Amino acid sequence: MVSPVSIPLTFFREFSSGQFESQRMRIAIVGLSIEIMLASPVPTTWDAIQHYTGKEMSEGDVWMVRGMLARMAEDGDVEAVPLYWATALPGGPLELSAYREVKDRTLALIDEHGPFDGMLIANHGALEVQGLDVDADTDFIRAVRNALGPDVPIGLSLDLHGDMTPELLDAATVISVLRTAPHRDDRQTGYRTADQLIRVIRTGITPKKSVVSLPILVPGETAVTALEPAKSLYGALPEYDSVPGMMEANILVGFAWNDRPWTAVSAIAVSDGDAEVARAQATRLAQAIWARRADFNLKMETAEVRHGLRLAVECAERPVFVSDSGDNTTAGAAGDLTLVLQAALEDEQVRDIVIAGITAPETVRRLVQAGVGSTVEIELGSEHLSRPKTAYRVNVLVEACGEELVLPGFQPYRSREGAWAKVRSGNVIATFHANAIGITTPHHFLAMDIDPTMHKAYVVKLGYLHPQLEDISARHILLLSDGTSQLDMTRLQWNVLPRPTYPLDKDFAWDAQARIYGD
Structure with a gap:
């Protein structure tokens, strides 16, 4: 059984007689935070999940949870009770057995360590489970709601790339969503969620919630919050928060790659009890988003694969970070494609470049077995799953390898990764991995004996750069590469998504009042 940690503090509840009773306000924390891409060919298994006990949550500086704590x-009148939190690198659909195990553990801990005055949930919002025909975040949070009963308030934190459903909105009491992409504000978001929940418990108010669903597909790379239109739309949220009677407004841009009925942008407003305030602000926010729908396009520097690689190595400044956006593991792609590596090897002018994070378990097995200093012939593309296999043979020198990659402190997704190998072929360095990996920080490179700043260019399987890489990058180039996370929504197959939806459909009428739900 996963052990929780209680952080005991005491408050005094006043009776009508003027007497005081010593009592704790007990608030638990749970969560299942995984972003799922339905088109990814590799399912997310139990072994891919990293589990945090209550003690690890309280001591581990954990995503979202740290802000809640x-x-x-x-406040000296709150007892925080972290119970259990599970996360994983984005990937293909979560196996049903793994989902049920996480949910059952969560519900058992709630039953064992309750009752609670409130519950905080740190989820993502784009969870999908094999064989589950409902939104999985909704299923999880409704299960928590059923375990708690109707009267215990729930504060929900979500990633801005998540989706919303009427049932999910009904199960939660208050909601906070990340307001930055790349994500730099998980602490603040967790903090805001806890702050709202504490206010609800103290005052006894019944928040009113409204959501307007907007039929727009917005891949995350078109909603970077340092660039328009996301900069202005997210930057305006504090003004919505300050409207009399409002608690908080938020925007979910949704998870644009999934062909699901709930894939959409969501404008969310929660008031402190006035349903009309919530409806008015959700509508106003939705209309502001709709007016900017055509502006959600790539504002960062982009290039086709071969041209982008040339630009990167010819740049006078270093390091240049290059995104293989079509095989973005932090969006859920499998990371299995070697198309960019093959292009680099075929171009003699592409020198002093590192191409990191290729998923190839059989290749890794052979390289690790051969050992450091060995020269091995490998076949690039033999392990392609997302796209057709290729037959590009190359000799590589194994420069470093290991059965496990250990990273310091709390890392996005996982702090321990599987077997890996760093190899060199001429002027190109590449890293192969037994499991899909998100190369999101300098620590990933250092752990593989690669200096993250001294080479001319580094290719990572990302879209936008994650904060720690963004902070050290002299320049960023996004490759318009092929793969399951490619950024042209019109090239994907849509069977279930409600139509019309922009930009698949352009000229259609839209009415916010016809797409509003909630209180």
């Missing part, structure tokens, strides 16, 4: 620690 920080807010609760400010």
Whole structure:
């Protein structure tokens, strides 16, 4: 059984007689935060999940949870009870057995360590489970709601790339969503969620919630919050928050790659009890988003694969980071494609470049077995799953390898990765991995004996750069590469998504009042 940790603090509840009763406000924390891409050919298994006990949550500086704990620690009348949190690198659909195990563990801990005055949930919002025909975040949070009963308030934190459903909105009491992409505000988001929940518990208010669903597909790379239109739309949210009677407004841009009925942009407003305020602000926010729908396009530097590689190595500044956006493992792609590596090897002018994070378990097995210093012939593309296999043979020198990649402290997704190998072929360095990996920080390179700043260019299987790489990059080039996470929504197959939806359909009428739900 996963052990929780209680952080005991005491408050005094006043009776009508003027007497005081010593009592704790107990708030638990749980969550299942995984972003799923339905088109990814590799399912997310139990072994891919990293599990955090209550003790690890309280001590581990964990995503979203750290902000929740920080807010609760400010008040001497709150007992924070972290129970269990599970996460994984984005990937293909979560296996049903793994999902049921996580949900069952969560519900058992709630039953064992309750009752609670409130519950905080740190989820993502784009969870999909094999064989589950409903939104999986909705299923998980409704199960928590059923375990708690109707009267215990729930504060929900979500990634901005998540989706919303009427049932999910009904199960939660208050909601906070990330407001930055790349994500730099998970602490603040967790803090805001806890702050709202504590206010609900203290005052006894019944928040009113409204959501307007907008039929727009917005891949994350077109909604970077340092660039328009996301910069202005997210930047305006504090003004919505400040409207009298409002608690918080938020935007979910949705998970654009999944062909699901709930894939959409969501404008969310929660008031402190006035349904009309919530409806008015959700409608106003939705209309502002709709007016900018045509502006959701790539604003960062982009290039086709071969041209982008040339640009990167010819740049006078270093390091240049290059995104293989079509095989973006942090969006759920399998990371199995070697198309960019093959292009680099075929171009003699592409020198001093590192191409990191290729998923190839059989290749890794052979390289690790051969050992450091060995020269091995490998076949690039033999392990392609996302796209057709190729037959590109190359001799590589094994420069470093290991059965496990260990990263310091809390890392996005996982702090321990599987077997890996770093190889060199001429002027190109590449890293292969037994499991899909998100190369999102300098620590990933250092752990493989690669200096993250001294080479001319680094190719990573990302879209936009994650913060720690963005902070050290002299330049960023996004490759318009092929793969399951490619960014042209019109090239994907849509069977279930409600139509019309922009930009698949352009000229159609839209009415916010026809797409509103909630209180």
